[in-house]
Amino acid sequence: MTQKTALITGASRGLGRAIARELARDGWNLILNARGAEALEAAAKELASDGVPVAAIAGDVADPEHRERLVRAAGEAGGLDLLINNAGTLGTTPLPRLADQPLDDLAEAFRINTLAPLALVQALLPTLRERGGAILNITSDASREPYETWGGYGSTKAALEQISHVLAAEEPDVAVWWVDPGEMRTEMLRAAGEDADAAPPPEESAAVLRHLITERSPSGRYRAADLAGTR
Template structure:
């Protein structure tokens, strides 16, 4: 690769925060950002899984650290992100933490609804807000929100999750408009069906697995590595003029009739 292209995607001397990074999408995105040269702060709610992820990446020779906090806890978010900013600054945020529950609309309690919205939407707002407070005075930042194709499509039994992911796309556009003049970009990635722990229950359903393969022009489920290129593009100088957009990575599923 020509050195000019290497520089375009390089993240040397950048600091990134990836939420929900103990496994799945989060871990793979953290690995990619660190391989590109960034110091990556991995976040997760579960300290034990988080430390294991950090040890794994350090064993690969990557520069990473851990910050365990609940993205739905406003005070915890404010304190943790501010501490990252004081220690290293903060250039890149990947809002990936999410939870999910499958029930018919009539079966959800208000508490269950709020729990998912608080993590999947409000949590992204809180972390982005705290990150923007650091990025704005520095005149540089990259905010990447992990949305979902079900934020645009009606999927039974996912009312709060779908609502949160649809709201996250709207939040992404607002962040882009409010902070675009400050050197901060905000974009989202909407994955389709991927082979991750998050979808473990779906992957045990052979009929559904086959349905996704048949419906998807690529003929397969996605793998976490399939997100790496998009994340590096949005996090680096290569994506400097991309702002307020949503990249759909679903093997063509939503393009098919």
């Protein structure tokens, strides 16, 4: 059986790193991305210690040249079976009301949270089609709920959700999932000014997402909280 390969963006910490651990246990070949080289190398070293093939490629997914490196790495691995678009940014912090939202910051958030995932999808669709692969886009309940001060970030995720929905209709041979993982004990939630210590660890959501992947659930939108009882 050919070893499966996954590319995970934002994999140096939080949910991305937790998903990488889950896939490593299943023997996936991993290509990991994050902006912070030191933290990414630490994550890769941890996973490689278990004998998992890991390529750690630090850089910004919003940078076209960096995305080309990720695509080349997938080609060198023989192709890609799973793309996980997990990297993201809150944008302006503390989170502002829309009346005060700096538009340059919002444009940058769209570049990272929406356009970069789509660009990776476009570049990797040929190999994903060929291998009957899957795309997992990490979204948020802020894409649907009118939380005060979350309008900028939530709008970037709402756009990603619509892209995912249409992509699922256009690509019947590729599984497309867009998933709200719920609140997690992460640095991103803490940076948003929320009580991150009261939230569950990202490992709980990662275990649920592993089930989604291994069972190859139908394309669609999922909430980790709803999936938790199906494992």
